[in-house]
Amino acid sequence: MAAVKQTVEHVESLEKYKHGFVTDIDQEFAPKGLSEEIVRFISAKKDEPEWMLAWRLDAYERWLAMDEPTWAKVHFPRIDYQDAYYYAAPKAKEGPKSLDEVDPDILATYEKLGIPLREQEVLAGVQGAPRYAVDAVFDSVSVVTTFKKELAQAGVIFCSMSEAIREHPELVQKYLGSVVPVSDNYYACLNSAVFSDGSFVYVPPGVRCPMELSTYFRINAENSGQFERTLIIADKGAYVSYLEGCTAPMRDENQLHAAVVELVALDDAEIKYSTVQNWYPGDPETGKGGIYNFVTKRADCRGDRAKVSWTQVETGSAITWKYPSCVLRGNESVGEFYSIAITNGRQQADTGTKMIHLGANTRSRIISKGISAGKSSNTYRGLVSAHPKAKGARNFTQCDSLLIGKACAAHTVPYVEARNGQCVFEHEATTTKLSEDQLFYAMQRGLSEEEAVQLLVNGFVKDVLQELPMEFAVEAQKLVAISLEGSVG
Amino acid sequence: MSIASALKARDPAQLPSKRDEDWRWTDLRGLLRVLPPPAGPVDLAGLGTGPFDALATQTHILAGGREAVEIVVPAQGEATLALRVVSRGEAALSTRASVRVGRGAKLRLFESYEGDAGAYVTHVGLEIVLEEGAALERIVLAADGDDGVLVSQAQVALGARAEYGQTVVTSGARRQRLETAVDHPGADAKVRLDGAYLLAGKRHADLTTVVRHLGVDGTTSQLAKGVVRDQARAIFQGRIVVEEGADRTDARMGHHALILSDQAEVDARPELLIHADDVQCAHGNTIGRLDEEALFYMRQRGLPEAAARGLLIEAFVGEVADRMWNEAAREPIRAWLAERLAG
Numbered sequence: 088m089a090a091v092k093q094t095v096e097h098v099e100s101l102e103k104y105k106h107g108f109v110t111d112i113d114q115e116f117a118p119k120g121l122s123e124e125i126v127r128f129i130s131a132k133k134d135e136p137e138w139m140l141a142w143r144l145d146a147y148e149r150w151l152a153m154d155e156p157t158w159a160k161v162h163f164p165r166i167d168y169q170d171a172y173y174y175a176a177p178k179a180k181e182g183p184k185s186l187d188e189v190d191p192d193i194l195a196t197y198e199k200l201g202i203p204l205r206e207q208e209v210l211a212g213v214q215g216a217p218r219y220a221v222d223a224v225f226d227s228v229s230v231v232t233t234f235k236k237e238l239a240q241a242g243v244i245f246c247s248m249s250e251a252i253r254e255h256p257e258l259v260q261k262y263l264g265s266v267v268p269v270s271d272n273y274y275a276c277l278n279s280a281v282f283s284d285g286s287f288v289y290v291p292p293g294v295r296c297p298m299e300l301s302t303y304f305r306i307n308a309e310n311s312g313q314f315e316r317t318l319i320i321a322d323k324g325a326y327v328s329y330l331e332g333c334t335a336p337m338r339d340e341n342q343l344h345a346a347v348v349e350l351v352a353l354d355d356a357e358i359k360y361s362t363v364q365n366w367y368p369g370d371p372e373t374g375k376g377g378i379y380n381f382v383t384k385r386a387d388c389r390g391d392r393a394k395v396s397w398t399q400v401e402t403g404s405a406i407t408w409k410y411p412s413c414v415l416r417g418n419e420s421v422g423e424f425y426s427i428a429i430t431n432g433r434q435q436a437d438t439g440t441k442m443i444h445l446g447a448n449t450r451s452r453i454i455s456k457g458i459s460a461g462k463s464s465n466t467y468r469g470l471v472s473a474h475p476k477a478k479g480a481r482n483f484t485q486c487d488s489l490l491i492g493k494a495c496a497a498h499t500v501p502y503v504e505a506r507n508g509q510c511v512f513e514h515e516a517t518t519t520k521l522s523e524d525q526l527f528y529a530m531q532r533g534l535s536e537e538e539a540v541q542l543l544v545n546g547f548v549k550d551v552l553q554e555l556p557m558e559f560a561v562e563a564q565k566l567v568a569i570s571l572e573g574s575v576g
Numbered sequence: 577m578s579i580a581s582a583l584k585a586r587d588p589a590q591l592p593s594k595r596d597e598d599w600r601w602t603d604l605r606g607l608l609r610v611l612p613p614p615a616g617p618v619d620l621a622g623l624g625t626g627p628f629d630a631l632a633t634q635t636h637i638l639a640g641g642r643e644a645v646e647i648v649v650p651a652q653g654e655a656t657l658a659l660r661v662v663s664r665g666e667a668a669l670s671t672r673a674s675v676r677v678g679r680g681a682k683l684r685l686f687e688s689y690e691g692d693a694g695a696y697v698t699h700v701g702l703e704i705v706l707e708e709g710a711a712l713e714r715i716v717l718a719a720d721g722d723d724g725v726l727v728s729q730a731q732v733a734l735g736a737r738a739e740y741g742q743t744v745v746t747s748g749a750r751r752q753r754l755e756t757a758v759d760h761p762g763a764d765a766k767v768r769l770d771g772a773y774l775l776a777g778k779r780h781a782d783l784t785t786v787v788r789h790l791g792v793d794g795t796t797s798q799l800a801k802g803v804v805r806d807q808a809r810a811i812f813q814g815r816i817v818v819e820e821g822a823d824r825t826d827a828r829m830g831h832h833a834l835i836l837s838d839q840a841e842v843d844a845r846p847e848l849l850i851h852a853d854d855v856q857c858a859h860g861n862t863i864g865r866l867d868e869e870a871l872f873y874m875r876q877r878g879l880p881e882a883a884a885r886g887l888l889i890e891a892f893v894g895e896v897a898d899r900m901w902n903e904a905a906r907e908p909i910r911a912w913l914a915e916r917l918a919g
Contacts, residue, residue, distance in 0.1 A: 158597065475839065490853035494820070503844040503861060508835040511864035518850045518857040 106334035107367055110196040110307050117174035123147060126280050129174050133249045136256065146279035149270045156273055159437040160466045160498055161406050163379065166343060173281045175308035177225055196305065220245055222286045222302045224315055234298065241297050244289040248316050251287035258289055262320055266349035266387045274345040275383040278314045282347065285315035290325035299556060301330035306378065312343040321356035323390065328359040330559055333366050339376045341405060346382045354390030354417065361555055362399040363563055369405035371432025371461060377405025384411035388420035396423040397440065398554045400563045402570040405434060410468065412441035415449035422451040425551040429570045430463030439469035444477035444510070453484040456548045459495035460571055471512055472504035480510035488518040489547055541568050579699045579727050583668040586611045601811045601843045602753050602782040608725065612697060615667035617641030623662060627717055628686035631904060632658035638671040638700065640664065651678035658686045663724055665694035674703045677710040684713050684902055689728065691720040691749065700728040708735035713901050714742045717912060720749035722777065729755045736763035743900050744771040745909055747916050748779030748808060755784040762791030762822055771800040772896040774916040775808035782811035789822040796827040801893050804833065804840040815847040822852050829859040834866060834892060889917055
């Protein structure tokens with residue numbers, strides 16, 4: 088079998104990318120290609136109401152009229168949108184799913200990835216161990232969502248997008264597309280037409296979500312794209328922390344991941360969104376394969392004193408092209424962006440954030456740490472803008488880039504637009520290589536070169552790592568080390 | 577497509593627009609629906625003196641009827657020259673200047689853009705070459721009219737160990753862009769690219785620079801500072817590119833702006849594009865208002881508020897004048913700045 092052969096061929100690199108295996112299960116695909124029929128097919132598969140189908144078809148119409156953007160500092164051959172599957176789902180049994188009905192192969196996959204899907208396993212852990220609810224998305228569908236009952240007791244809705252469309256149409260209709268409009272950009276528009284699944288979270292007024300919520304995205308099928316859609320709403324005074332993880336098998340072909348994430352924070356609400364992105368980055372030598380991660384993430388601080396914090400650790404993907412942003416509409420709302428982007432091999436990343444200050448006394452903070460190694464390219468691109476009404480807006484931005492190796496590139500492209508006399512914007516950026524003096528010092532104390540580099544890199548990214556929830560931080564730190572393996576000497 | 581050819585053909589469609597990423601904040605096509613006719617000859621005798629005539633030994637003039645100038649300083653030579661670009665009335669003026677500084681030669685070039693109240697559209701294309709070990713300090717004073725449109729584009733090429741220093745001082749125009757692109761060979765050559773803007777009314781100024789480091793051991797230092805009030809708009813776009821192999825590059829860029837009114841605007845894009853690993857590159861960008869604490873301190877010492885503000889702003893912008901190599905030139909620049917600040 089081709090997939091197995093590939094796995095064998097890549098045994099060595101498996102050490103570095105341990106999530107690169109393929110799960111061999113029965114899957115159901117939509118016919119290859121993209122057309123109005125496919126959009127109808129996806130909608131019908133998910134048993135969607137008429138309004139949802141109309142929404143999708145409208146998006147598809149608009150997408151046809153749009154051009155692919157080319158402004159990012161990334162290079163890739165033209166994507167053939169007709170050469171991919173837009174829907175791939177594990178063949179499932181009819182009826183509502185309990186964990187026992189989920190294909191054991193899928194369960195084994197998540198076990199291998201270290202994602203707890205059985206609540207009792209989590210519960211059986213050490214007393215006081217942090218618990219978190221998981222929504223597992225396998226290719227185009229959500230296979231299971233844990234802890235739903237316990238969350239429902241607190242009034243929190245945590246389910247897959249498809250379920251939300253069926254069960255909570257009023258919330259979905261009210262908020263879907265209200266942060267990222269259908270025709271916002273090429274990939275968001277494509278997503279609006281063909282999105283398959285994703286997570287939906289609603290936290291009612293005054294509720295502090297009792298546990299961390301997380302979604303684990305897995306691309307498994309060959310030649311398929313993943314188009315997930317996530318919508319998180321924190322009502323007045325609510326709080327939620329949400330984690331996102333992603334992996335994919337190692338393949339020689341490129342696969343497209345075009346997600347849309349929308350966050351809505353009303354008065355006094357707070358959303359903390361953390362991502363550890365570890366899609367397959369492609370072969371480090373040839374640059375073959377890997378995921379194209381073209382994602383639109385945006386938060387709307389719609390209410391006064393709302394707060395949204397994005398934290399991302401980007402180590403995977405052949406190409407990363409994303410700008411998690413905050414629209415600071417409410418007065419005194421706060422936006423934060425903490426990012427570590429690591430590129431190695433032939434990876435390309437063009438990532439950053441937008442902080443759009445619309446309300447009075449809004450504040451934002453951007454800490455971005457980019458590390459380039461090998462023959463990779465890493466770009467920070469950001470926008471900070473204050474509109475005439477955003478009196479008292481404040482921003483602090485710090486972008487640091489670290490270069491490891493002769494053939495890598497690091498770019499910093501910040502845009503700053505100040506449109507009133509009451510705002511204070513500060514931006515600083517540095518680009519340097521690892522300090523020889525520090526390396527020498529660490530090695531002279533008995534560390535190997537690789538260990539010394541790791542130590543220095545960990546120090547470099549510390550500001551961001553400490554923003555991650557505990558269990559993610561540990562994983563992220565390991566990921567940083569693995570991503571840079573082989574980049575010295 | 578270039579501005580020169582747009583003016584020649586009187587074709588606004590050839591002008592850059594906000595769809596061009598590097599012109600997104602200085603849209604010419606959206607502003608100029610029609611282009612004025614070419615400028616007729618200017619009466620040189622009636623021009624009067626330029627702002628730098630006293631400092632220079634020779635003055636070149638670019639104006640209607642005199643659209644090109646060539647300046648050559650022979651090897652090991654030394655010169656102090658003035659170059660006046662004179663825009664008059666509703667007319668299109670497209671000019672070119674080439675400046676060559678020979679091996680080991682030194683040139684101080686005082687450039688002044690002098691516009692009247694007319695709705696002129698002026699383009700200046702400069703080609704500047706510094707041979708090995710040559711030094712050029714270019715001081716540009718842009719005093720355009722309220723209704724004028726000016727675009728100055730300088731292309732600078734440096735030899736090894738050459739030193740290029742530039743200070744641009746402007747009060748803006750209806751729309752104005754002062755652009756400098758430097759090909760930096762590394763090789764111990766030094767580049768300083770400074771600028772200061774003082775904008776009031778509805779004036780617009782755009783300082784754009786691109787420095788490409790092509791070889792090892794190059795340094796670039798850049799400081800731009802400015803003040804905007806009323807409904808003025810300032811733009812700073814600085815790009816430093818370090819090409820592959822241009823190791824041991826040391827490049828530093830700073831842009832700091834004060835916004836003194838609620839309707840003024842400052843847009844900035846300080847870029848670093850690095851393709852080599854052994855480099856030290858940094859940029860800083862701040863946009864804000866006057867430091868209230870400093871103001872309070874000065875008032876508490878007995879200074880009237882207006883005087884305290886003036887002093888703080890003068891000190892803020894004055895840093896740019898202090899960095900000029902030629903001490904004799906600092907005074908007229910400071911005086912010009914002070915005059916604009918008072919007004």
